[in-house]
Each structure stands twice: as C-alpha cells, then as structure tokens.
Amino acid sequence: MSENPEHSGGRLNSTRHGTLRIFGPDQKGIVAAFSQLLYGHGCGIISSEQSTDTATNMFFQRLYFDYTTMHTDEITLESSVREVCARMNMQNELQWGKARKRIAIMVSKYDHCLWELLLRHKAGELDCDISVIISNHPDLKPVADTFGIRFEVFPITKDTKKEQEEKELELLKKDLDVDLVILARYMQIISDDFCRAFPYQVINIHHSFLPAFIGAKPYHRAHERGVKIIGTTAHYATADLDEGPIIEQDIARISHRDSVADLIQKGRILEKNTLVYAVKAHLEDRIIVYNNKCVVFGD
Secondary structure, three states: OOOOOOOOOOOEOOOOEEEEEEEEEOOOOHHHHHHHHHHHOOOEEEEEEEEEEOOOOEEEEEEEEEOOOOOOOHHHHHHHHHHHHHHHOOEEEEEOOOEOEEEEEEEOOOOHHHHHHHHHHHOOOOOEEEEEEEEOOOOOHHHHHHOOOOEEEOOOOOOOHHHHHHHHHHHHHHHOOOOEEEEOOOOOOOOHHHHHHOOOOEEEEEEOOOOOOOOOOHHHHHHHHOOOEEEEEEEEOOOOOOOOOEEEEEEEEOOOOOOHHHHHHHHHHHHHHHHHHHHHHHHOOOEEEEOOEEEEOOO
C-alpha cells in the first residue's frame, strides 16, 4: 500500500510527509545522525529502511517522515541535511511530498500496460497526475477517452523521427513539465537527447529474453527454442539501449505444453504488473540509483 494514498484535488497533497534518501560510504553513526537531525527539527520518522553494499562499502537509507510539527522551516532543514552529508561524505535527495508527480505515458498499439496503469491510477494505487498519453498511432485514443485523459499523436517515420521527438520534448518539458515518462510498450527507440532531458525519469518495460531474442516476435522465437522461463524487466531508459538501471523483474515458468499464444498471454501479465510495481516505487521515492543499479526500498 502506498504510504501516502490520500490527496486533494489538483497537484497538492493534503499530508505533510517527506522522504529523505541518503547514500555514501558506510561508517558508524549515520543512522543516529539523521534520526537526531529530523527529531531536532520537530519531525517524526514514520518508517526507515537501510542497506549496506559490503562489496563497495556503500550505505543506503530511506527515511519517510512527518513534518506536521516541524518547528523550523524547509530551508533550514535542507541546510542541516546538506551540512551533515558534507561532514559524512554522503549524498541526499529530499522530497517534501507537497505535490503529486506529473506523468506522461507513451504507447504504440499494444494496450495491456496502458489499461493496467490507468485502472490502477483510477483505483488510487498510483499517487500521481497523468498529464498526457502520447502515441505514434491513433489506435488507443478510445482508451484515453474512457478515462478523460489528453491523447496526442506524433506519427513517426524515419524522416520525421527527430522533428517529432523535438515536438514531444517541447510538450513534455516546456508545456506540461512532467516528472516521469512511462514507455508502456512504446515501440520506438527514444534518442539519447530524450534520455538526457529526463535523467532516471523514463521507465521502460520489455521482455527479459534480451540479449537472446532481439527484434520482432520474441515469444515466437522463445517457443521455437523451447525456453523454460519467460520474464520481464522494468528499467530506467538511458543512452545505452535496454541497459539502464533495473528497477524490477519477474518471471513465469513455462513448459512444452504452452503454445506461442500462452507465452504471449503470460508475458503480458508479467509486463503490466512489473511496470506498475516499478512506477509505484518511483512515485513513492523508494529508489536510489547508484553505479547503474537501483536500490529499491520496500513499500
């Protein structure tokens, strides 16, 4: 369950809950230092989770706190966090949780991930505002209309790809100021410029056969090969195609009794559930990206 499921209309959240994520060299006193810091400013810790990567001696922590009774102000607390981080050689990300994140969904013709995202959002499971759905085809506009969400079509050809992507970026960055872009089976390769415009803010979903079955009809080729496991991967999109930090993965066992249609059906179930989990983790500020890996804290 989301830690902050209730919100008011528009962008503003009604709760006064913040999230502090810190990471850096492991050392004594980190947990005590940040706990005492929040307590000293009148904040109450709701939940805390930490982890240590012993191979790199790196410490990671997420603190979810209530600042309703904070007796200083946000600028003062932020300054105190920076001071402690500088002293302990730590990095931090501090979110105040005042406004829900704006997201955009990019799709082509497959609709299973889109439906799942929209239904989960309608059910209150994804704490965000869906600003727009972008597609290179008009086919899924009726789905967007069902939920009353803006739908924009940017037809893509080899000759128009660069120009159309520039228009998409202008809409997403300048007009809508979105915080997260979800590639919900968007069957176009986004450019390096697009990835740089949204660093660790683009989530992609694909099957986990890579690099084994690159290209079209991966489930057909997996069936021909007689694979015993299929899977999906949700990751941040980066300039390195399909090699961005992995947020979530899932698998399903199959056998000789499964047809190609069975593989496709099972794969689509994995895809939509894995994507929703990854999106939810991002929306709830439960991810720290480090060395092209994701530390994903529990929900």
